Amino acid sequence: MNGRDRSDVGKSDDAPPNPAGAPVGRRLILGLLGLGALGTLTGQRVQNTLAQVIGPVADHDPTGLLSLIPLGDTFRYYSVTGSVREETADNYRLNVSGLVDHPATYSIPDLKALPQTSLIQDFQCVTGWHVPGVHWVGVQLSVLLEKAAPAKQARAVRFTSFDGTYTESLTLAEARRPDVMVALEMLGASVTHDHGGPVRMYAGSMYGYKSTKWLSGIELAETETPGYWETRGYAIDGIIRG
Known part of the structure; x- marks a missing residue:
């Protein structure tokens, strides 16, 4: 997912289905949430599983919940909404x-x-x-x-x-x-x-x-x-x- 074009982030729930033909929807997201909750117990194994599951569908994520885009400093980009407006030092409150x-x-x-x-x-x-x-x-x-x-x-x-x-x-x-x-x-x-x-x-x-x-x-x-x-x-x- 390195270098992914983020122009598709923030699409509505009727975004295109994944390549296998199954919509990226609530069932998958709930499954991922379950894997995330297990992260406190299984650590690296959950991270690897998430990568395997998310990889094929990330470019068709309509929610932003699957935004695991690696950043250069090894953090990941997460957003529950997809796109987020940018605030500057001048207008932030x-x-x-x-x-x-x-x-x-x-x-x-x-x-x-x-x-x-x-x-x-x-x-x-x-x-x-x-x-x-x-x-x-x-x-x-x-x-x-x-x-x-x-x-x-x-x-x-x-x-x-x-x-x-x-x-x-x-x-x-x-x-x-x-x-x-x-x-x-x-x-x-x-x-x-x-x-x-x-x-x-x-x-x-x-x-x-x-x-x-x-x-x-x-x-x-x-x-x-x-x-x-x-x-x-x-x-x-x-x-x-x-």
């Missing part, structure tokens, strides 16, 4: 809202003006692949939460993506961990669009699906709401164990 005393909207310069944290930590995908020793720079989520002043009844944080579909969540205690950040840089440069930029989440002790890409909103709530992948079978805490 991050909204902090919900059960807080001080809701706020941050631009890129606003975020860069806050205390920056730098760490080197692995990125682990639930499907088995990982990228060791990634350099991350950004604002600890706990800093934004402190500025927002969560209400007493706030127990969870919900994240939204400007792809218009993806959601994720953490408990308030998880959100305050030192390795949970609003990332502005990774791999020694600004977060690119393909990596979920210009601003994305990074939750270091959790699988990658907890690190929301194309971050648009942080909302404080009373209860933790299962995110996009949790409603499809993934663990709600996403903690990497062992």
Whole structure:
């Protein structure tokens, strides 16, 4: 799939069938989700199986769920919607809202003006692949939460993506961990669009699906709401164990 032309990403559900004649539809996607959930147990074997299954049909994927395009730094390009509009440093805004005393909207310069944290930590995908020793720079989520002043009844944080579909969540205690950040840089440069930029989440002790890409909103709530992948079978805490 290296060098795949991404002009077909984002087609509607009536996209052409795969070469074997069977539509790329809900049954295949649910099967892949099941394989992804097994990734916590079988690692490389699941990754290899996914590659074998996805290879013949990726160019006819109508949903974006099968977008496993390798990037040059060994990350993979994932999107649950297919195409995602690009935001620039000039027009990007991050909204902090919900059960807080001080809701706020941050631009890129606003975020860069806050205390920056730098760490080197692995990125682990639930499907088995990982990228060791990634350099991350950004604002600890706990800093934004402190500025927002969560209400007493706030127990969870919900994240939204400007792809218009993806959601994720953490408990308030998880959100305050030192390795949970609003990332502005990774791999020694600004977060690119393909990596979920210009601003994305990074939750270091959790699988990658907890690190929301194309971050648009942080909302404080009373209860933790299962995110996009949790409603499809993934663990709600996403903690990497062992």
